Amino acid sequence: MEAIEKTLNFIVEIEQLKDVYRKTRPVGLDRFENSAEHSWHVCLAALMLKDFANEAVDIHRVIKMLLIHDLGEIDAGDTIIYASETSDNKAKEAAGVRRLLQLLPAELAQEFTALWQEFEAGETAEARFAKAIDRVPPLLHNLLGDGHSWKTHGVTADQVFSVNQRIAAGSEALWSVMRTRLEAAVRDGLLK
Amino acid sequence: MEAIEKTLNFIVEIEQLKDVYRKTRPVGLDRFENSAEHSWHVCLAALMLKDFANEAVDIHRVIKMLLIHDLGEIDAGDTIIYASETSDNKAKEAAGVRRLLQLLPAELAQEFTALWQEFEAGETAEARFAKAIDRVPPLLHNLLGDGHSWKTHGVTADQVFSVNQRIAAGSEALWSVMRTRLEAAVRDGLLK
Numbered sequence: 001m002e003a004i005e006k007t008l009n010f011i012v013e014i015e016q017l018k019d020v021y022r023k024t025r026p027v028g029l030d031r032f033e034n035s036a037e038h039s040w041h042v043c044l045a046a047l048m049l050k051d052f053a054n055e056a057v058d059i060h061r062v063i064k065m066l067l068i069h070d071l072g073e074i075d076a077g078d079t080i081i082y083a084s085e086t087s088d089n090k091a092k093e094a095a096g097v098r099r100l101l102q103l104l105p106a107e108l109a110q111e112f113t114a115l116w117q118e119f120e121a122g123e124t125a126e127a128r129f130a131k132a133i134d135r136v137p138p139l140l141h142n143l144l145g146d147g148h149s150w151k152t153h154g155v156t157a158d159q160v161f162s163v164n165q166r167i168a169a170g171s172e173a174l175w176s177v178m179r180t181r182l183e184a185a186v187r188d189g190l191l192k
Numbered sequence: 193m194e195a196i197e198k199t200l201n202f203i204v205e206i207e208q209l210k211d212v213y214r215k216t217r218p219v220g221l222d223r224f225e226n227s228a229e230h231s232w233h234v235c236l237a238a239l240m241l242k243d244f245a246n247e248a249v250d251i252h253r254v255i256k257m258l259l260i261h262d263l264g265e266i267d268a269g270d271t272i273i274y275a276s277e278t279s280d281n282k283a284k285e286a287a288g289v290r291r292l293l294q295l296l297p298a299e300l301a302q303e304f305t306a307l308w309q310e311f312e313a314g315e316t317a318e319a320r321f322a323k324a325i326d327r328v329p330p331l332l333h334n335l336l337g338d339g340h341s342w343k344t345h346g347v348t349a350d351q352v353f354s355v356n357q358r359i360a361a362g363s364e365a366l367w368s369v370m371r372t373r374l375e376a377a378v379r380d381g382l383l384k
């Protein structure tokens with residue numbers, strides 16, 4: 001029963017991800033998105049878009065990565081992708097993930113620490129696809145929400161294209177659709 | 193590209209699950225939980241507790257079920273588990289799930305409709321385990337949150353035990369731990 005008790009403590013502890021707020025509002029909602037509901041959203045997006053990954057991916061591994069990918073934010077907070085990802089913040093996230101996963105029985109802690117590191121490194125097919133999917137919802141929030149986060153944070157079209165073209169590393173097809181939508185946003189003056 | 197466009201529409205549409213509020217507050221948070229963040233939470237709980245399922249389960253199928261299990265609430269709303277699950281509400285949820293999944297390309301719509309029905313029926317090892325996991329976080333919220341939802345809704349110890357003992361159908365080990373915690377709550381006067 002000790003393994004179950006430990007795991008329940010982990011389950012309670014990670015609940016704090018529901019209190020980490022991001023920089024965009026879900027479509028139609030009048031509040032910022034939190035990182036827990038975002039994590040659910042990207043898991044479903046990955047599942048439904050898996051056939052468009054550039055390389056065949058083990059979708060279960062992709063989903064496991066996405067379920068835990070933001071846990072480091074419980075200690076480090078969320079940072080907008082257009083702010084340079086500082087090594088200080090990266091270190092805080094890594095320490096936060098380690099603290100949380102170490103609440104688990106050793107074998108699980110090990111498996112999921114390795115998976116989180118794989119996601120961060122972004123060098124496997126699964127990590128590349130997971131990272132591509134992770135970028136899509138904030139773009140949809142802006143595209144369908146009057147570019148609210150781009151405007152608030154003074155994000156330019158150049159920045160949006162340069163950061164998000166990395167979607168293509170996980171899915172050329174998905175980037176092609178998103179690029180078309182972003183180009184339309186530029187024509188419409190939503191993104192400058 | 194049409195399949196991607198359809199899937200993106202689905203991804204935007206299901207975002208409304210972030211606006212469906214449940215009856216318990218996450219531990220330490222001063223607001224009710226929404227069904228999207230709850231869905232993330234139970235996926236991770238299932239993943240970390242999979243070895244305690246009564247029967248070997250295909251955990252990827254369990255997680256797929258849990259990712260979509262509450263989609264019907266977008267149209268039907270959330271209902272507390274202690275209110276009798278009316279056939280009217282069940283029909284609304286089924287119609288809601290159908291509406292949403294039909295936004296997807298046909299093959300995906302079919303696969304996930306079947307999976308949702310399997311979860312609802314609760315007759316496979318995966319569905320039993322998924323349903324067991326789904327019951328745990330609201331219990332933790334009450335146990336660690338002064339029984340707030342039990343008190344607000346006048347839920348008795350008898351009701352809590354009779355509804356939640358069904359956790360044992362998915363995991364005897366998990367029910368044993370939760371039952372012990374609930375018995376302590378009765379001794380402490382948190383649950384009457």
Ligand SMILES: [Ca+2]
Pocket residue numbers: 070078079
């Ligand atoms: Ca993040």
